[in-house]
Amino acid sequence: MTTNVRxxxxxxxxxxxxxxxxxxxxxxxxxxxxxxxxxxSSFTSGVHAVHAPGNHGLILGVFATNGWHNVVALTLGGVALLLHGSSAAKGHAAGLGAGYLAFTVSTAMAGHFLLAGNLANDIVHVLLAVTGVGAAIVTRTSRAD
Structure with missing residues (x-):
């Protein structure tokens, strides 16, 4: 009986x-x-969002970043970590994935203004979007199913 409980x-x-x-x-x-x-760590915007004076602005020499991008990353990462154990994780993963997709589409259409970004960032955001929505799709609604 103990084995069944475990x-x-x-x-x-x-x-x-x-x-x-x-x-x-x-x-x-x-x-x-x-x-x-x-x-x-600069909080510049517009054309200076990536290459502010005195800052390289590229993680690993490829991924554009600035202070705004870093704050958003910390916020989204923290939210994902807080919600990962939730019974509503399916909806959170779908929402986060859809958010990444909407952000990528909006920056592709309107450009990066506050959040530094480039094609490499957009690829990462699309991967996060696809895996988030995909994880939500393959997750059953209830653990009892």
Missing amino acids: AAHRTSRRRTPAQWYLLVSGVFVTLWGIAGFFVN
């Missing part, structure tokens, strides 16, 4: 794909936001 406990504690998405993306985006402050 097995049931392990089964109920398994993370859903949406919870995994929120956990992994939350850690990644939070660390990315922290790293970004070491590269570019």
Whole structure:
């Protein structure tokens, strides 16, 4: 009987794909936001959003960043980490993924004004969008299903 209780406990504690998405993306985006402050901590906007005087503005020499981008990354990463254990993780993953997609589309159409960005950033945002929505799609609505 003890074995059945342990097995049931392990089964109920398994993370859903949406919870995994929120956990992994939350850690990644939070660390990315922290790293970004070491590269570019300026809060400039417009054409100077990436290459402010005295700042290189590129993480790993490829990904554009600035202070605004770093703050948004820390916020989104923190939110994902806070929500990863939620029973409503499916909706949160879908919402976060849709948000990344909307942001990428809007910056492709209107350009980057406050948040520094470039094609490399847009690719990461699309990957975060697709995996978020995908994780939500494959996550069952209820753990009891």
